[in-house]
Each structure stands twice: as structure tokens, then as C-alpha cells.
Amino acid sequence: MRITQTFVRSGLTVAAAALPLALTAGVASALPTAINVTTSGTTVQVTTTSCVTRSNGSMGNASLLSSGQANFAQGRQAALSGTSSSQSAAWSNVSSGTYTVIVVCADGSTAGTQSVTVSPVTTPTISATASPSRGVMGGMGSTTKDYGAITYTVGGVLVAAGAGATVWVLRRRAKPHRL
Numbered sequence: 001m002r003i004t005q006t007f008v009r010s011g012l013t014v015a016a017a018a019l020p021l022a023l024t025a026g027v028a029s030a031l032p033t034a035i036n037v038t039t040s041g042t043t044v045q046v047t048t049t050s051c052v053t054r055s056n057g058s059m060g061n062a063s064l065l066s067s068g069q070a071n072f073a074q075g076r077q078a079a080l081s082g083t084s085s086s087q088s089a090a091w092s093n094v095s096s097g098t099y100t101v102i103v104v105c106a107d108g109s110t111a112g113t114q115s116v117t118v119s120p121v122t123t124p125t126i127s128a129t130a131s132p133s134r135g136v137m138g139g140m141g142s143t144t145k146d147y148g149a150i151t152y153t154v155g156g157v158l159v160a161a162g163a164g165a166t167v168w169v170l171r172r173r174a175k176p177h178r179l
Contacts, residue, residue: 035112037101042120044099045090048112051105053084060105062089072102080105094118 034050044064051060059082063075078089080103089103096119103111 035101035103035114037114037116039094039116039118042094042118043090043092044094044101044116044118045088046101046103046114047086047088048080048103049086050109050111051080051087051103052107054106058106059087060103060107060111062101062103064091064094065100065102067098072104075100075102096120 035048037046046062059080061077063072063077065075080087080089082088098117100115102113
């Protein structure tokens with residue numbers, strides 16, 4: 001009887017853990033995107049293979065939307081260029097922030113939408129004469145605040161109480177007739 005209860009409990013635990021994963025997998029597969037967005041410093045580039053070249057030579061446009069912009073026409077637009085197998089567009093001098101990239105092919109279909117975060121890499125300036133004003137703050141885990149003896153004593157008592165309670169519970173489980 002005890003073994004079957006354990007199996008039922010562990011089965012329910014596994015099912016409860018797997019449910020959110022199954023639900024998010026369904027949502028992720030329902031939203032396909034055929035674009036790839038990359039950033040390098042302050043440059044954002046989008047690549048797709050979904051747009052075909054029209055007879056007039058156009059492939060489509062891509063738009064870079066900031067957080068306050070709601071539709072394709074409000075963003076910084078760039079024309080797609082490339083070959084019939086791979087098209088791309090790029091924006092340079094993009095400031096830090098989170099953006100949405102939308103690609104619309106020349107036939108009016110949307111190739112995809114993807115969010116991207118731009119965080120330019122900056123090189124810190126190091127001065128040879130600079131030194132910390134208070135020296136190196138070494139100690140217990142690089143802490144910089146001293147909590148005092150009372151705080152450490154209370155923390156030690158709590159740790160000891162937790163260890164004692166753990167030993168008591170484990171001993172009680174081993175021999176149920178003991179207190």
C-alpha cells in the first residue's frame with residue numbers, strides 16, 4: 001500500500017511539472033517566425049528566406065519599432081536586399097533599448113516579428129592614478145556592512161535550531177514510537 005501511494009504521488013508531481021512545459025510548447029509552435037534578428041554593438045540586422053523577388057525587383061521592407069511605436073509605418077524602415085534565397089536589412093546607430101523588428105514581403109505577407117534588445121558594448125576608461133577611496137572591501141563574501149554581534153548570534157541560533165529540528169524529524173521517522 002505504501003509503495004503504490006509513493007508512485008501515485010510521484011506521478012502526480014511529474015504531471016504537474018510537465019503541464020506548464022506542454023502548454024508553453026503549444027504556444028511556441030503556434031507562433032512561427034521566419035526571420036532571424038542579430039545585434040552587433042549599435043547595429044541591428046534581420047535576415048529572412050520567406051520573401052520572393054517581385055517582377056519590379058522589390059523584395060519587401062523591414063521596420064524597427066521602438067517601445068512607443070505600434071505599427072509598421074511608424075518605425076525606421078529599411079528595404080530588403082539580397083538574393084531569392086536570402087534577404088536582409090540592417091539599421092546602424094541604434095540606441096540602447098528593446099525594439100521589435102517586423103518584416104513585410106512585397107506581396108503584403110508578414111514574414112515574421114521578433115523582439116531584440118540593443119545594448120552597445122562600451123570600453124571602460126581606466127586611469128592609472130585612480131585608487132579606491134576606502135581600499136579593498138574584503139571580508140565575508142565581499143560584504144561592506146558590519147551587522148554586529150547580536151545579528152550574528154541570532155543567525156547562529158536559527159541555524160542550530162534548524163539542524164536540531166532536522167535531526168529530531170529524521171529520528172522520529174526512523175522509529176515512530178519515539179518522541
